[in-house]
Amino acid sequence: MDKLYIIKIGGNIIDDEAKLASFLRDFASFNGKKILVHGGGKLATRMAEQLGVEQKLVDGRRITDAETLKIVTMVYAGYINKNIVAQLQAQHCNAMGLCGADGDLMLAHKRQHPVLDYGFVGDVDAINTQLIHTLLQSNISLVLAPITHDQQGQLLNTNADTIAQEIAKAMCSSYETALIYSFEKNGVLLDVNDEDSVIPELKPAYYQELKQKNRIFAGMIPKLDNAFAALNSGVRQVIIGKAEKLNELINGTSGTSIINE
Amino acid sequence: MDKLYIIKIGGNIIDDEAKLASFLRDFASFNGKKILVHGGGKLATRMAEQLGVEQKLVDGRRITDAETLKIVTMVYAGYINKNIVAQLQAQHCNAMGLCGADGDLMLAHKRQHPVLDYGFVGDVDAINTQLIHTLLQSNISLVLAPITHDQQGQLLNTNADTIAQEIAKAMCSSYETALIYSFEKNGVLLDVNDEDSVIPELKPAYYQELKQKNRIFAGMIPKLDNAFAALNSGVRQVIIGKAEKLNELINGTSGTSIINE
Numbered sequence: 001m002d003k004l005y006i007i008k009i010g011g012n013i014i015d016d017e018a019k020l021a022s023f024l025r026d027f028a029s030f031n032g033k034k035i036l037v038h039g040g041g042k043l044a045t046r047m048a049e050q051l052g053v054e055q056k057l058v059d060g061r062r063i064t065d066a067e068t069l070k071i072v073t074m075v076y077a078g079y080i081n082k083n084i085v086a087q088l089q090a091q092h093c094n095a096m097g098l099c100g101a102d103g104d105l106m107l108a109h110k111r112q113h114p115v116l117d118y119g120f121v122g123d124v125d126a127i128n129t130q131l132i133h134t135l136l137q138s139n140i141s142l143v144l145a146p147i148t149h150d151q152q153g154q155l156l157n158t159n160a161d162t163i164a165q166e167i168a169k170a171m172c173s174s175y176e177t178a179l180i181y182s183f184e185k186n187g188v189l190l191d192v193n194d195e196d197s198v199i200p201e202l203k204p205a206y207y208q209e210l211k212q213k214n215r216i217f218a219g220m221i222p223k224l225d226n227a228f229a230a231l232n233s234g235v236r237q238v239i240i241g242k243a244e245k246l247n248e249l250i251n252g253t254s255g256t257s258i259i260n261e
Numbered sequence: 262m263d264k265l266y267i268i269k270i271g272g273n274i275i276d277d278e279a280k281l282a283s284f285l286r287d288f289a290s291f292n293g294k295k296i297l298v299h300g301g302g303k304l305a306t307r308m309a310e311q312l313g314v315e316q317k318l319v320d321g322r323r324i325t326d327a328e329t330l331k332i333v334t335m336v337y338a339g340y341i342n343k344n345i346v347a348q349l350q351a352q353h354c355n356a357m358g359l360c361g362a363d364g365d366l367m368l369a370h371k372r373q374h375p376v377l378d379y380g381f382v383g384d385v386d387a388i389n390t391q392l393i394h395t396l397l398q399s400n401i402s403l404v405l406a407p408i409t410h411d412q413q414g415q416l417l418n419t420n421a422d423t424i425a426q427e428i429a430k431a432m433c434s435s436y437e438t439a440l441i442y443s444f445e446k447n448g449v450l451l452d453v454n455d456e457d458s459v460i461p462e463l464k465p466a467y468y469q470e471l472k473q474k475n476r477i478f479a480g481m482i483p484k485l486d487n488a489f490a491a492l493n494s495g496v497r498q499v500i501i502g503k504a505e506k507l508n509e510l511i512n513g514t515s516g517t518s519i520i521n522e
Contacts, residue, residue, distance in 0.1 A: 076339075078343075090413050096364040153351035
């Protein structure tokens, strides 16, 4: 089975032109099938401010109203996605930028909640694995914007972490999939204030032990629970680490590698 | 050879939600390989106004500066492109929206002019016919935004009419290509004030005759010269007519069909 890397980059990289350029050089240079999933960083927020569109929060949660959806579609699927693709092309990486509506790549439904209306937020139902396979086999690297569709003509805003995970799970019957979450820290840390305290390898038993001893930073727990859920769905490896060290994350010399026994 | 329709829709359709929805229903419903090329209508201009970006004109020509390029990338390749794709998906047409950087689909260079700097405007150098062929053979209909790239990381704004023509010319060795320019009039008119005076069929000799008699509206001449140039490059047929009558344009009962002898 071919190996497939699904790499999520966080907003802090998107927002920093030099870091993004450096990351994209690393992404372009490593061999193998690869998919990049990006969010939007602060650009969408700034665009909303410039256009006078107020961000709606209900119970501390951001709501995607029609105007916000328009902005994220423009910024994520337009500006950021196409600039990333153009930069990868310049690095001789044949990239193609898509959102979930393109080729029916990612089908979702508007989130249902008993009390809250999240607006145009989508939860993923299906991934078009055949299309992804066809494109990867044509040596195309995919760049995915976190916008899905509902097959009824509605675009939906979807969490980029979730998209990366759904793609990794869906592709694991045809590829040995590794899911890489790149963020601002060096990996999963034993001491949240010490960047040198990275746990290089995390298996279920050790994770349970660390959780019981309260050695895992609370904010990491949902991420790690999701990582183990992905492994249980057939993903081979989840790697969490710093975007600036992409090559090292891939060859296993940086970050935290989360694997099953 | 399979028939391939390359259809350009004008801004007046993009700007009108009901007309666009009706056009997309027609586009989705006809059988055959098809590519839709869209411009941006007034949305980009409105967005520029909202963001306080002044439109620069030099000698009456619009200049694409960096801020304008950002806006057209957001509006054309993001908002308009993805909404068209989502609507086509709702009509069970498996559409995929791309710009020229995606899969290196349309390579261009920044326009060189001895005196004028048009800014980030691209003239097309190459079309990735292999990729288009692969996607069409997967029963995907393409929706193309008029943004190209220069393989150096720069996106470029490119005229949508030109893109439609370049695609039609590039694909004519593998397909019997028909290029449809849909606009606000019923076709090429003998009398510009009479919508019933459509010329149903225009061949080179008749065109020369009409030109000599000054029976062709001056504004149409560059369009028609381009149409005949496309035919001389192997495009089978150019059809000019009203977007609201797409089905009739395709089956030859409306619009002007421009063909070689």
